[in-house]
Amino acid sequence: MSRRVLITGTTRGLGRFLAERYLAAGDRVIGCGRSESTLEHERYRHHRLDVCDEKAVGELTREIRQRDCGLDVLINNAGVASMNALALTPPASARKVIDTNLFGPIVLTHAAIRLLRQSAAARIVNISTIAVPLRLQGEAIYAASKSALETYTRIAARELGPLGITVNALGPSVVRTKLTAGVPEEKLQRLVDQQAVPRLATAEDVANVIDFFLRPESGLVTGQVVYLGGFG
Amino acid sequence: MNSCPVDRVAIEQTIVRALEGANASREPDAQLDTSADAAIFGAPSPLDSLGLVALLIDIEDAFAAQGCTIALSDERALSERRSPFRDVPSLVAYIERVLTEAGAQG
Numbered sequence: 001m002s003r004r005v006l007i008t009g010t011t012r013g014l015g016r017f018l019a020e021r022y023l024a025a026g027d028r029v030i031g032c033g034r035s036e037s038t039l040e041h042e043r044y045r046h047h048r049l050d051v052c053d054e055k056a057v058g059e060l061t062r063e064i065r066q067r068d069c070g071l072d073v074l075i076n077n078a079g080v081a082s083m084n085a086l087a088l089t090p091p092a093s094a095r096k097v098i099d100t101n102l103f104g105p106i107v108l109t110h111a112a113i114r115l116l117r118q119s120a121a122a123r124i125v126n127i128s129t130i131a132v133p134l135r136l137q138g139e140a141i142y143a144a145s146k147s148a149l150e151t152y153t154r155i156a157a158r159e160l161g162p163l164g165i166t167v168n169a170l171g172p173s174v175v176r177t178k179l180t181a182g183v184p185e186e187k188l189q190r191l192v193d194q195q196a197v198p199r200l201a202t203a204e205d206v207a208n209v210i211d212f213f214l215r216p217e218s219g220l221v222t223g224q225v226v227y228l229g230g231f232g
Numbered sequence: 233m234n235s236c237p238v239d240r241v242a243i244e245q246t247i248v249r250a251l252e253g254a255n256a257s258r259e260p261d262a263q264l265d266t267s268a269d270a271a272i273f274g275a276p277s278p279l280d281s282l283g284l285v286a287l288l289i290d291i292e293d294a295f296a297a298q299g300c301t302i303a304l305s306d307e308r309a310l311s312e313r314r315s316p317f318r319d320v321p322s323l324v325a326y327i328e329r330v331l332t333e334a335g336a337q338g
Contacts, residue, residue: 058301062296065296113289114289114292114293114296117286117289159282159285162282162286163282163285163286
């Protein structure tokens, strides 16, 4: 059955991949990002917005309510990284990372609950990172923002369970995206070498876990954080 | 754009309809009183905290459907000495205040 899927950060990378994947599966996809999208499809709509902008997100959800009469899936994918020694990270840069990675999903979730409640299989999926369990040096702010998102996920699962909404998170292992483009090759390899299954993850690996969370049969799967590659 | 008419009767009707809607998914022995002076949260109402959240979302939704965006459960509501969610009259008064202030702010 066709689902109504809202994905943040669809202009590139994993978000774009997921949008294309669910469009191919016959779903209706609403995407958003700070840039215009080059993705064109009869079942895709794009909103240019900042996920931290409550007013813009309010407009987005009002439009979804009117055009789609609700929502089945929210994937909080939009994120920014700031790989830098914390002593050299200006507080303003840290705030930007925390805003996008934590406050953004909070804004989207708050708005989407009202659309998801009527769905027979309402799902929220948050994207975390293996930087949380690995406590990676140079990623203090990024990992802290995602760590907070994981706690938010677990508590949201408890609060939204009675409303029929599951909330889970996925921490991809090393995937080649724009987010990891600035990380030296040796560092990426060292991370891969620490995995139980030492290979780079692909977007399909990530989508596989999300597919599991989204299945109608996964109604009791909530409050979970799944890391790829054997971390945790 | 917010268009929030401040009308006690309309507010009360919205709350009562939300209570009736909540009853649709509640067990026969846990039905909520839907009268104009019904208790909402706290004895003798059987509504628990999660049920209150769902009810408040329903009420916010009902106002949103009329083009009126309001947030009912902010710090002020939670910090008031007597909960504005205790019964229908107190919730009507609280929503009336929220709507009046929203109107005053444009």
